[in-house]
Amino acid sequence: MPFTPRRPIEWKLRSRTLPLGQRTLVMGVVNVTPDSFSDGGRFFAPQAAAEAALAMLDDGASIVDIGGESTRPGEHEAIGAAEEMDRVLPVIEEVLARRPDAILSVDTYKAATAQAALRAGVEIVNDVSGLLWDPAMAETCAAAACGFILMHTRGRPAAWRSLPPLASSEVVPLVAHELRRQLEIALAAGIAPERLALDPGFGFGKIGAENNALLAGMERLRGLGQPLVAGLSRKSFLGRVLAPLYAGQTAPVTARGTASIAASAAAVLAGADVLRAHDVRPALEAAAIADAVLEAAREA
Numbered sequence: 001m002p003f004t005p006r007r008p009i010e011w012k013l014r015s016r017t018l019p020l021g022q023r024t025l026v027m028g029v030v031n032v033t034p035d036s037f038s039d040g041g042r043f044f045a046p047q048a049a050a051e052a053a054l055a056m057l058d059d060g061a062s063i064v065d066i067g068g069e070s071t072r073p074g075e076h077e078a079i080g081a082a083e084e085m086d087r088v089l090p091v092i093e094e095v096l097a098r099r100p101d102a103i104l105s106v107d108t109y110k111a112a113t114a115q116a117a118l119r120a121g122v123e124i125v126n127d128v129s130g131l132l133w134d135p136a137m138a139e140t141c142a143a144a145a146c147g148f149i150l151m152h153t154r155g156r157p158a159a160w161r162s163l164p165p166l167a168s169s170e171v172v173p174l175v176a177h178e179l180r181r182q183l184e185i186a187l188a189a190g191i192a193p194e195r196l197a198l199d200p201g202f203g204f205g206k207i208g209a210e211n212n213a214l215l216a217g218m219e220r221l222r223g224l225g226q227p228l229v230a231g232l233s234r235k236s237f238l239g240r241v242l243a244p245l246y247a248g249q250t251a252p253v254t255a256r257g258t259a260s261i262a263a264s265a266a267a268v269l270a271g272a273d274v275l276r277a278h279d280v281r282p283a284l285e286a287a288a289i290a291d292a293v294l295e296a297a298r299e300a
Helices: 046-059 081-098 111-120 137-144 157-162 168-189 210-216 218-224 236-241 257-269 280-299
Strands: 009-012 017-020 025-031 063-067 104-107 124-127 147-151 196-199 229-231 274-277
Touching: 025 046, 025 280, 046 063, 046 081, 046 280, 063 081, 063 124, 081 104, 081 111, 104 111, 111 124, 111 137, 124 137, 137 168, 147 168, 168 196, 168 210, 168 218, 196 229, 210 218, 210 236, 210 257, 229 257, 236 257, 257 274, 257 280, 274 280
Parallel strands: 025 063, 025 274, 063 104, 104 124, 124 147, 147 196, 229 274
Antiparallel strands: 009 017
C-alpha cells in the first residue's frame, strides 16, 4: 500500500472519547502570549483569545489547544506557573462558559498549570517536553485520567540552535527511540495507553531539513502503537523550503499558509490522526483530500 493506513481507535479524554482513524481531526491553536512566532501576540488579550477559539470551533476544529508560554526557538523566556495560569485560565473559562461542549487542550509542560486547567474543564494536556521538564506532570495527568499528548523534543528551546546536526537517516530512529522511552515513563506513571497520543515535535530541536526527513519517515512512528498528532503549521523549516521562491530568504510566517497545507496533507498520508493548525478551515480541507486518498487506497 503506498500510504499508511490508520486503525480506528477511541482516544479517551478526561470526560469523553474522540473517535480517531476514520477522519483526520484538526486541533486549532490559540497562543495567549505576547511573543509567539506564529501570530505575534494577536490573542494575548483573554477576550481576543476566547473569540479566536470560538471561531476555530465554528470552522470545524474538533479540539482547541490553548497555550500561555512561547517556545520560540532560541528566544524562549520561561514564565512561572502563576503567570501562565493567569493567561490561560480566563480563556478556558470564557470558552467553556459559552460553549460547554467544547473540547479544549492546554499546552503546558508545568504540572501546576495542567492541574488548574483540568479543574477548569480542559480534556487534554499537551506537554511539549514529553514529561521531561516537570517531574510532577506524569503523576498529575495519571491522577486526572485525562487525554495526554506526549511530544518529542531535543532539549530546551535555548539550546536548539547549538545542537549537533543529524543526518537524514538518523532523525526518525532517534525520535522513535526517545518517544518510546518517554512513552514507557508515561505508562509506568499510570497514564493509560488509551489516553496517550504522540507528537514527533516538528521544529522542536529538529533543524531545517531534519524536519523533512521526519515527515518523510513519520509512518514508522505508527509502530509505537499510539495515535499521532502532527503540528506543522507555519513552522520555520517550511519557510526554508520555500527560500528559492523568496530570493533565497526564508519565507516569512505570513507566506507559509500554502506550505502548511501541503505538509499537513503529507502528514495525514503518513498516518497522522490529528493536525495541529493555526488556520483551521484550510487544514480541514487538506485533511479531507488526504482522507479520501487513504480511503481509495484501502479499497484498491
